[in-house]
Amino acid sequence: MPSERWLAELGLSEAVDRLEHRVADGTGREHLIPFAEALQWVYSLHEYHRLTRRDFFARAAADRAGETLRAMVYARGLLTHGMADVTRLTGSRPFRIGVSRLSGGDALDGPGIEVFWADFAALPPGKPEKHGRDALYQKHLSSVPLLDPFGPVLDWLKAQP
Structure with a gap:
């Protein structure tokens, strides 16, 4: 299993690269x-460290990026198990000939779309999460620009023994 850790880290890095491209494109929900x-x-890296390091939770609790990682696991659960959108779009797309539709929310002076983590209050209601990851989401991700946490979290994961 440890020999595959680098592959998961690379997978995360490449997924974030594609995410950056989609956010910069600003064309919608893609x-x-x-x-x-x-x-x-x-989540895969979280599980790897959780299962291979007895001190994983103490290490995560001692670092902002470690707490943010756990908040991301909470968001992943909402998305995976409930198809909940944990993002929020603001702005409007610039109108582009051949791409835009009059009814598509595009504007002639559209500044583009910005993507944020959803505000905690906008997430689906539920019981308090037993590991406190909902509180970590509220503390570290709620209304934060979508891409901001990924770099520090990936750096933290790579720094783990």
Whole structure:
């Protein structure tokens, strides 16, 4: 199993690269495809470390990126098990001839779309999460620009023994 860790880290890095491209393109909800893949790699790496390091949770709790990783696992669960959209779009797409539709929400002066993690209050209601990851989501991801946490989390994961 340890020999495959690098592959999961590479998978996360490449999924985030595709996510950056989709967010920069700003054409709509298509960012959810590489976003879901990135969250799956986050979860896979979380599980790898959880199962191979007795001190994983203590290490994660001692670092902002470790806590953010656990918050991402919470978001991944909402997306995977409930098809909940844990992102929020703002802005409007610039109108492009041959691509835009009059009814598509495009604007002649559209500044583009920005993507954020959904506000915690907008997430589906439920029981408090037994591992406190919902509180970590509220603390580290709620309304944060979507791409911001991925770099620090990947760096933290790579730094783990």
